[in-house]
Amino acid sequence: MTTLQTQSLLPSVAIDCVVFGFHENELKVLLLKLKNIDLWALPGGFVNQGVDLDSEALNALEIRTGLDNIFLKQFHTFGSIERNDTDHNRMLVDKKVIDPEWFEWFDQRFISVGYYALVEYSQVREPIPGPISEACEWCSVNDLPPLMLDHRHILETAHMTLKTELNNQPIGLNLLPKRFSIPELQSLYETILGKKLDRRNFRRKVMSFDILVCTNERRTGVAHKAPLLYEFDEEKYHAAHQAGLSSGW
Amino acid sequence: MTTLQTQSLLPSVAIDCVVFGFHENELKVLLLKLKNIDLWALPGGFVNQGVDLDSEALNALEIRTGLDNIFLKQFHTFGSIERNDTDHNRMLVDKKVIDPEWFEWFDQRFISVGYYALVEYSQVREPIPGPISEACEWCSVNDLPPLMLDHRHILETAHMTLKTELNNQPIGLNLLPKRFSIPELQSLYETILGKKLDRRNFRRKVMSFDILVCTNERRTGVAHKAPLLYEFDEEKYHAAHQAGLSSGW
DNA sequence: ATACTTAGTGTCAATTTGACACTAAGATAT
DNA sequence: ATATCTTAGTGTCAAATTGACACTAAGTAT
Numbered sequence: 001m002t003t004l005q006t007q008s009l010l011p012s013v014a015i016d017c018v019v020f021g022f023h024e025n026e027l028k029v030l031l032l033k034l035k036n037i038d039l040w041a042l043p044g045g046f047v048n049q050g051v052d053l054d055s056e057a058l059n060a061l062e063i064r065t066g067l068d069n070i071f072l073k074q075f076h077t078f079g080s081i082e083r084n085d086t087d088h089n090r091m092l093v094d095k096k097v098i099d100p101e102w103f104e105w106f107d108q109r110f111i112s113v114g115y116y117a118l119v120e121y122s123q124v125r126e127p128i129p130g131p132i133s134e135a136c137e138w139c140s141v142n143d144l145p146p147l148m149l150d151h152r153h154i155l156e157t158a159h160m161t162l163k164t165e166l167n168n169q170p171i172g173l174n175l176l177p178k179r180f181s182i183p184e185l186q187s188l189y190e191t192i193l194g195k196k197l198d199r200r201n202f203r204r205k206v207m208s209f210d211i212l213v214c215t216n217e218r219r220t221g222v223a224h225k226a227p228l229l230y231e232f233d234e235e236k237y238h239a240a241h242q243a244g245l246s247s248g249w
Numbered sequence: 250m251t252t253l254q255t256q257s258l259l260p261s262v263a264i265d266c267v268v269f270g271f272h273e274n275e276l277k278v279l280l281l282k283l284k285n286i287d288l289w290a291l292p293g294g295f296v297n298q299g300v301d302l303d304s305e306a307l308n309a310l311e312i313r314t315g316l317d318n319i320f321l322k323q324f325h326t327f328g329s330i331e332r333n334d335t336d337h338n339r340m341l342v343d344k345k346v347i348d349p350e351w352f353e354w355f356d357q358r359f360i361s362v363g364y365y366a367l368v369e370y371s372q373v374r375e376p377i378p379g380p381i382s383e384a385c386e387w388c389s390v391n392d393l394p395p396l397m398l399d400h401r402h403i404l405e406t407a408h409m410t411l412k413t414e415l416n417n418q419p420i421g422l423n424l425l426p427k428r429f430s431i432p433e434l435q436s437l438y439e440t441i442l443g444k445k446l447d448r449r450n451f452r453r454k455v456m457s458f459d460i461l462v463c464t465n466e467r468r469t470g471v472a473h474k475a476p477l478l479y480e481f482d483e484e485k486y487h488a489a490h491q492a493g494l495s496s497g498w
Numbered sequence: 499a500t501a502c503t504t505a506g507t508g509t510c511a512a513t514t515t516g517a518c519a520c521t522a523a524g525a526t527a528t
Numbered sequence: 529a530t531a532t533c534t535t536a537g538t539g540t541c542a543a544a545t546t547g548a549c550a551c552t553a554a555g556t557a558t
Contacts, residue, residue, distance in 0.1 A: 010261045010358060010360070011260045011261050012259045012260050012261045012262050013261050013262065013328075013360050047328070047360070049358060050330060051330065052328060052329050052330050053326070053327075053328020053329070053360060054328065054329075074325065074326060076323065077302070077323060077326040077362050078302075079262075079296070079301060079302020079303065079362065080301050080302070080303075081299060081300065081301050109259060109298060111259070111262050111296070111302060111360070111362070113326050113328065113360070164417070164493070166497065166498060167417065167493070167495055167497030167498065168413070168416065168417070168495075168497070181536085182536085182537090183535075183536070189498065193498055197498065198516075198517075198518090199535095199536085199537090200517090200518085200537085200538080200539085201515075201516065201517085203536095203537080203538090204514095204515090205514095205515090208514095222524090222535095223524075223525060223534075223535080224523070224524050224525065224533090224534050224535040224536075225522065225523040225524055225534085225535055225536045225537080226523075226524075226535095226536080227535080227536055227537085228536085228537085244413070244416070245497075246416055246417075246495045246497055248415065248416030248417070248494075248495055249415060249416065249438065249442055249446065430505085431505085431506090432504080432505075447547075447548075447549090448504095448505085448506090449506085449507080449508085449548090449549085450546075450547065450548085452505095452506080452507090453545095453546090454545095454546090457545095471504095471555090472503075472504080472555075472556065473502090473503050473504040473505075473554070473555050473556065474503085474504055474505045474506080474553065474554040474555055475504095475505080475554075475555080476504080476505055476506085477505085477506085
């Protein structure tokens with residue numbers, strides 16, 4: 001996007017990605033810091049004429065994280081007229097965040113398609129800032145810097161969606177390393193839900209899903225009793241993801 | 250839309266609505282029949298520069314159904330490149346479905362935001378066809394006519410979404426008349442889910458949601474034992490809708 | 499009167515859930 | 529070395545929920 005070929009882009013349509021990671025018992029989000037100003041933005045992009053919407057979302061993420069094969073899911077499309085803010089865009093030009101020749105493109109009214117991604121924190125070595133940003137960093141969901149336009153609202157909507165999906169789908173495959181302990185998985189759940197769960201009941205429930213395989217090895221170099229390490233049975237995991245966990249009716 | 254002011258419309262963005270109704274124990278969908286050709290389409294429209302996306306979706310529905318205050322929910326945005334089909338659009342011009350001067354506008358690549366609506370079948374007197382359609386009719390979800398482009402896929406996605414939401418949210422307020430019997434509500438559930446439920450267990454579960462108020466009146470002029478009529482306690486209904494029914498964690 | 503249909507209530511065993519006790523393994527303090 | 533603390537892992541039990549049915553009530557059809 002360093003060379004912005006606006007004529008090949010689909011007008012009015014933008015993509016915003018909420019990239020979730022999990023580190024030190026905190027839910028993190030990948031954010032871009034704009035140049036010369038204390039304002040942050042979700043990674044995102046625009047849609048090229050010949051490229052599927054979903055592919056562009058994947059591309060945008062690959063550019064920032066260096067990862068392909070990311071779990072990515074569309075969750076909502078944001079189309080309020082307040083998303084277009086000429087004063088804000090002029091400010092971005094003034095602060096040299098965006099090149100003046102881009103002003104016209106940026107000052108369109110955009111409909112933004114929101115995607116959320118789940119990635120393994122440690123796999124993202126050095127998040128790569130883009131042309132309008134000077135840094136790309138993980139931020140805690142509970143301690144967010146000032147965000148551009150409605151990006152905070154988009155982020156919160158993504159978080160809400162994740163919480164809701166947790167009731168019907170397993171999670172962890174894309175967020176945790178290949179091997180993990182049950183207490184680590186529980187901590188992930190607690191972090192997303194924002195509440196504590198009972199150790200024993202959590203284990204019982206998650207084991208009943210029948211998506212975990214015990215490796216019979218234990219975490220080494222850790223304080224206290226070493227926990228057993230598990231892996232996901234990917235086939236069963238995906239089956240459960242498809243079918244859903246709560247029957248309901 | 251009879252006079253299509255393309256310059257005031259947001260390019261690349263379209264809206265498609267899947268309007269569900271319930272009649273004679275069948276789940277129905279409102280479809281438009283294109284002029285001069287056996288091809289049907291979802292009602293929809295485009296987005297005016299100064300109007301919110303959600304408002305435009307409501308507008309599109311109000312025009313077709315005459316109803317305002319409809320339950321309407323965005324469920325997915327469709328952005329495949331295959332959605333743009335020049336041959337198809339040329340055919341539409343040939344068959345005089347669309348005016349030749351509209352060709353350029355229609356032949357854009359569109360990203361389409363999908364909404365589904367739940368409406369009370371009997372409240373929609375005469376669905377109103379639009380400029381490109383000669384009829385607007387309720388069709389059974391299980392017996393659909395040939396649909397334009399990916400509209401069948403959009404419709405099926407909406408139906409799937411509805412099924413899934415049923416596990417976490419109450420339904421009926423916008424689909425059934427103000428007063429209804431429990432067997433009628435059950436029939437609605439069975440129709441959406443596509444499977445039979447046990448009468449007694451259904452009643453027990455739905456009563457446990459505590460969203461129904463018994464009117465102590467019975468349906469009149471009906472064969473066999475007259476069922477009691479209920480209404481939704483709208484406050485509790487909306488609360489349950491917000492909070493979700495299945496706790497999960 | 500008898501059989502059939504749909505409405506509404508109740509029962510009971512099996513399963514799932516929530517709350518909590520207990521043991522195991524390793525770290526730390528005395 | 530031993531007592532104490534922390535985290536891991538297993539087990540128990542009562543309460544609540546669920547699934548499968550039996551039974552009664554009310555109205556229709558013969």
